[in-house]
Amino acid sequence: MLSLLQALGRTFLNFLGATGRIALFTAVSLSHCVRPPFYSRLIGRQMLEVGYYSLPVVGLTAIFTGMVLALQSYTGFARFSAESAIPSVVVVSITRELGPVLGGLMVAGRIGAAMAAEIGTMRVTEQIDALTTLATNPFKYLIAPRLIAGLTMLPILALVAMSVGVFGGYLVSIYKLGFNPTTYIANTVDFVQFQDVLSGLVKAAVFGFIITLMGCYHGYHSRGGAQGVGAAAINAVVSASILIFCSNYFITEIFFSR
Amino acid sequence: MNKPSTPKIEIKDLHKSFGRNRVLQGINLTIMPGESVVIIGGSGSGKSVLLKCILGLIHPEQGSIKIDGVEITNLRGSELEEVRRKIGMLFQSAALFDSLNVWENIAFALIQGQGMARDEAQRTAIARLGDVGLRHEVAMLYPAELSGGMRKRVGLARAIASQPEIIFFDEPTTGLDPIMGSVIDNLIVKCVKELGATALSITHDMASAKRIASRIAMVFEGRIIWEGSTEEIDQTDNAYVQQFIHGRADGPIQMQIQDHFEGLPG
């Protein structure tokens, strides 16, 4: 019994310690994001890496999500003769939730792991030490460009995911379910509100920050050779995914509960 | 600006442990401007850790480190960065940035630190590449495409590229052939003589130590147990130093080696 309590206590203290370390890491990273000098070359390269090269993954995820959403809603709604609700269901689900969340998860897998592995390798091969001795702050040189790229690129990716997802729903509705194109588009445009899109973009920005922060944090603190780098990559993806789901709930609550 | 009487580096009673492993247990070392000091000592005796403490990469538990008379153990942020600008470091593992090619590695401090234009930095980097005996075609290669000895030499070129006042060399000639080893030793001597730099090197190669050092210090069990000039090291009757420089297996320094044949029949 006592040992159980001890174990619980230790876990709780570890958790508090980790939370504190991440908070500190976040504060230091953010302070370097807003203070010059800015490494525009590196920011550009990271934006390309996070934004441009994630387009195929995010686009494919979004189009099939939109397609399956239309199909599933149809099989459900047809029973109540409510097929006309499909355009609105598709557009609201995609803009509010599925676009940013699924896009975020895909990018977490792609970018979070890559960042943790890259920075982790630099840590265990003393490249971060070398950076420091060359009077360059690793937060400024390695971490700030990645965070900036995450914050700015994810909303753009989300916008793409939203458009492609809605288009996927449109394709299935028109060519498979026999909807009238003009009515479908009119319904979509009528129903979607600015707030739906805005909430999706805000979510995406937060997810982008979480993904890059977790990638950098776990990479920066990795130790112990190849195994440590592998563990950092796993931790980055897992913690980013969980934090995406958590923060998704709270952002939704801020936007839509009243 | 500094009076010649101010030591370039002054280390007093430096302690550092990793958990129960007490690595540095009271290092005292003073290095005057323009000196070239070589540290020798067994593998795992804490030589690399000592250099990293001076660079502020590892925080010692106790003791003082002064560079140009400024205490650095409690410096943070930009003040520490200012001190690091004076120092160039060759890491034991070279620690080249593998996302940058060779010349960008060498020119890193010039571009990031001094804001030199890229094409000028490239020319300077290629000149340094020549100094360490590498052809200019190597400039465009990436660290993964180099041999171990080539990486070491690129690391050396990076350490001296910004012409720092203080240069640390962690095993500069390990992994090089004897001829290239001499070339590098001469380069280090040249850095000290011509640039007026202060050098602190680590090496296991006694011939190379004698070529580059004006003074040699030996580390054993976390302390400096012997210090003296290059001439004195052959004459000393210190049993530890004698054993080390002649590489004898028996003597006062006991290596922790398990005897695998112990207890075998026969």
Ligand SMILES: Nc1ncnc2c1ncn2[C@@H]1O[C@H](COP(=O)(O)OP(=O)(O)OP(=O)(O)O)[C@@H](O)[C@H]1O
């Ligand atoms: N980051 C670290 N974490 C834990 N222990 C460390 C760390 N760095 C070094 N050590 C320990 O400190 C001791 C000294 O290491 P150091 O690298 O300074 O040896 P060294 O004298 O440079 O040896 P070599 O000549 O083989 O390079 C070793 O026992 C090593 O295990």
Ligand SMILES: [Mg+2]
């Ligand atoms: Mg070493």
